[in-house]
Amino acid sequence: MNIIDIHPHIISDDEKRYPPAPLFGKRSDWSQERPCTVETLIAAMDAAGVHKAAVVHSSTTYGFDNSYVVDGCKQYQDRLAAVGSVDMLADDVPAVIQHWAARGLAGLRIFTGGSTKDFDPSELDHPKSFRAWEVLSDLGIPMCIQTGPVGLPQVAMLARKFPKVNIILDHLGRPDVLDGPPYRNADSLFALADLQNIYLKLTPRIFGDVAKGEASAETFFPQVVARFGAQRLAWGSNFPTSPGTLSEILATAQQGLASLSAADQAWVFGKTAQKLYPTLA
Template sequence: MSVVIDTHTHAISSDKQRYPLAPVGGHQSEWSAKRPTTYEALLDSMDAAGIARAVVVQASTVYGNDNSYVVEAVRSHPDRFAGVFSIDVLADDAVSQMQRWLDAGLAGLRLFTTGSTMPGQAGWLDDERSFPVWDYAQRHGVSICLQMTAQGIPALLNMLSRFPDSRVLLDHLARPDLAGGPPYEAAAPLFSLASHAGVFLKLTNRTIAEAARGASTSEAFFPRVLDAFGAHRIAWGSNFPAAEGALPQLLAQARESLSMLPADALDAIFGGTARTIYPQLRA
């Protein structure tokens, strides 16, 4: 079995004095209050699941743009973790903040434009104030992870026209509506991104649940995505512990849901693609 890399985990400290709550939007996410998981506990879960390495993604609905706990996780276990940080990309010092977290050892940037505490799609994705950050990321090969909905795809296309060499990773495939089933007309905005070589897909528990909703099935949807994007642009992420269930269970569910795909594609989705998105994982 090939090495498994999880591209989407979160870690929550038990020390609220050292790592105070500062959630984006002012409201802590329900999952982080119910299922807080330290990076030590995350490691134990990875070991139980047989996951070699994981990307710890900043929990914006817990810590906002203070990425200190992600830094601690990566510094404590650089052989197991890579880290993704968040910043205010509209701030005057956004590039300096980006350099700060990269210098601290983190591997990529996350833009949080919607989510559990921000249900609507934010309109600032293609705000010109963010252009310096996108320019820096493009010039230095820094991947940008996007927590967004399909409503944000027109803004993303605008950014890709300005920064065509950007490498972006869409959390949960940008949450497409798949319930109508084949030929997936409602997901046309997602498939419109296939021609952009720098667009990668993060396939998570949310994607798996959506692919089985309504008239859709995993057997219909995932081969379609594979055909459009190629396995070298699709990476699995558990979304643990935001996703309910134990990490071994989440991995097993993902393997079962993708079992119709060829073995070489599965090797890429469950490990190989992650190394392209975050080169630090090659070490």
């Protein structure tokens, strides 16, 4: 199995060439404490047996300047694809997306909140942002969305309004799974299952959550597969944001998904990523 990671990050060690300018004005702690250059990422991938990766731009380090993720991935274009971020409400956002796509950007991401800011999904359904979605639809570029349960109604609206855009929900939208089977607290997540252009990204956050409360990996992940299908699930390491080596993060994910069939695991750990980011095929 060729394992593909769709959520590592890279941080340059050259701040003159790639100056930090974090979104919301606050730089994330992890980007300062555990920075990872593209060369470091490749070494970690080699050690872990990860074949390829879709590298996610660090908005909490560089804001909307995707230069490092694009330049870094271009150095290893046989193994990496770049996923960037733009100001969805900017007047020139269609031209900006075209610019970054021409430089090699394979995907985009909306960061509505997280480590440095509470979630605010208002940008998701702002009519001004729809121009960006139209460009994504035309170019065939997928969009990752970082939000929590509060933003899932807007995600559903976007999936219906732009059916040609594949939407990848970071961290599964951070569902509450602590109640355990049948996971009624995660109903807002499962309500998205009929929207065929919504994909789920399985990261260390959910693997940690299913080890708490009444939840378990053996009861949660088979239910997710039954509702969405493994063809719409993909693994992302969140390395180095999440603590641990890439090898350790991968091992935790493999252990968490051990109850799935080999065919389903093949989709989660590689084939879905290739569908979302064809350059990784």
